[in-house]
Amino acid sequence: MTSLIDPIVLRAIPEAARIGLDNKTLHLFGSVIRRSNGTIAYHLQEAAPLAQAFGSANPMGMALQGVSAASSVANNVQTEIVRQGVARVQHGIKLLQQMGLANLALGGVGLGVSVAGFAIMNHKLDDIASRLGGIQDGLSQISAKLDVMRAEQDRAIISRMRGLTNLFEESWELTDLSRAESSWTRIYQDGADLEEHILAKAKIDVANIMAFPESEAHLDAFALVSGLRIAAQLAAGEVESARALERRSIADLMRLTGKIGVADLLLPTLTEVQPGSLEWDLTRISRAEELRPTIDRLRQRESLMATRTTFLPLLKRQGASPREWLQMARNEQQAPVLVLAEAEERG
C-alpha cells in the first residue's frame, strides 16, 4: 500500500544535495539541509539500518548468517537479494561517513527524531554511561565520597533512561493502538522529571568549565531524554505538545551552552603558563585546536535539538501523520537515513 509520505521520501541523500553541500549553495544545519536564503530543502531522519554503522565490523557476514549454509537454488537467490540489500546499507553508511553525518546520527541527539530502534538507542545510552563515569571535579580525595554518590546517581539516571527506552520500543510492537498511545503518554510524563533532573546536573557540569568535554555527557543525556519525549508525543499524535517540548528543550540548552566559546574553555586553562611569552602563545594555539571540536559539538547539538520537528509542516501539507513517518523510519530496511524533500527539490 502506498503511503501519503512515499512521494516525498528519498532513500538516499540526493546527488543535488551533495553537490549543493560541496559548492556551499546548501548548508547542513542540524537535521536539515538549508538553502542560502535560509529555507529548508531537505529533512534528514535516522532510520533502523543505521544500527549497522556500529553493530558489526562485517555487517554483511552477520546478515548472511543462516542463509550461507544453504545450497539450494532458492537459497542462492535469497542470498543474492540479502547481499544486495546489505551492500545498499553499507553504501548508505559509507556515504553518511563521507558527509560527516554518521557521527551526528549516532550522537546523543541523533538526526531527526530518535526512533531508529533499540540497538541505536542502546548504543547511545552505553556511550553516555561510559562518559558519565569520566566526570570528576578534580578534588580527588576530598571528593571521593561525592564521586561515588554522583556515580550512583548517574547509574540511576541511565537505568531510568533504559527503562523509558524499552517502554518506547515495546510500544511500537503493540497491536492495540490505544495501549500504545497510553505507553507513549507515560513516557512523556515519566520522562519529565528525569529530564529536569538531568538538566540540573548538566547545569552544574557546565558551570565547571574545566570539566569539559567530559561534562558533555549530561548534555547528551538531556538531549536524548527530551528527544524520547518528543518522539513519544509525536507517536501519540500530540503534535503541538511535541513542538512545545522542542522549544523548551532548545531554550534550556541555549541558556546552558549558547554563549560558550573556545575562549571560555581556553583562557582559564592558560593561567599556568606565563603571559607575555612565546610559550603562552603556542599553548593558546594548540589548546584552541584541541578545544575546537568540543565547541563544534556544542553548536551541532544546539542545531540538532532545534531541528527535530521541522518536518511537521511538510507532513501536514502532505496529509500524513507524524506516526506514519516515524513508523517508516523504524521499518526501513536499507537506508540508514531517510530524506524528506521539500516541494522545490522534487522538480
Place this chain on the structure above:
Amino acid sequence: MRAQTPFVRWGHFMNLDLLAHHHAVAEWRDRAILEAARMLNQAGTTCLAAFDGEISEASIVESAWDPASFANLRIDRAMLACLRVDLPALLTRAAQELARIVPAQTDFVEGAREAADKLAWPEVQEEAGTTESLPEEESPAAASTSRVSRIGRLAQTLSTARFIAADTVVHLSGTASRSFKDRSGLDDRLRSAARRRITEGWMALISEPQSIMAQVIEIIDDRANLARSAA
C-alpha cells in the same frame, strides 16, 4: 517546576535563522576575544624583552625593596605604547565585523569606540627623582646595615602579601644578606615583578582593579549580547 522560559523568541516554531545568528555571534565573540588575547600577549612578550635591557638601570635599593614599582612603571609605559592605539583599533575592527553580521544594528562601531575610550588604562606616573634617591642621607656603611634590617622588615611585610610566595621572601632576605654582591637574584626579582605586572595588571581574567584583558572581554561580551538581542 521549570520556570517559563524568558527566551521567548524561541517560541517561534522553526526559528532557525535566530539560532544561526546566535552561532555567528558566538563565533565572532571567540575571534575577537582570542585576537585581543593574542595582541596583549604579543605586547607582553615585546615589553618583557625590552624590560630586560632596562634592568641595569635599577638600583640595588629598588631591586631589593620595591621591584614592583620599578617594574610596573616600565611595563605599563611599554605596554601602553604598544596597545593604546592598537587595542581600541582592534575593538573597532571587530565591531565593524559584527555590524556585518547584524546589519540592522548600526551603532556597534560607535559603541565599541566609546567603550574603548573608557578603558581604564594603568596610570603611568613618571619617577619623581632618580632611582637612587633615598628617604634620608646615610653613609654607605650605615646604609648597608640599615638596608639589611629594612629588608628584614620588608620581608616580614611581604610575607603577608598573598602574591609573594614564602620562598621568595627567604630568597630576598638571603640575597640581601649577601651584601648585594650578587645581583643576579635581585635581577630575577625584577623580572619576576615585571612578569607579575603583565599577568595581573594586563592579562588576568579576574583581578582588582580589572586588568585590560578583563575589560576588553567585557566590552566584547556587551557587544555580543547586544547583537544577540538585535536579531
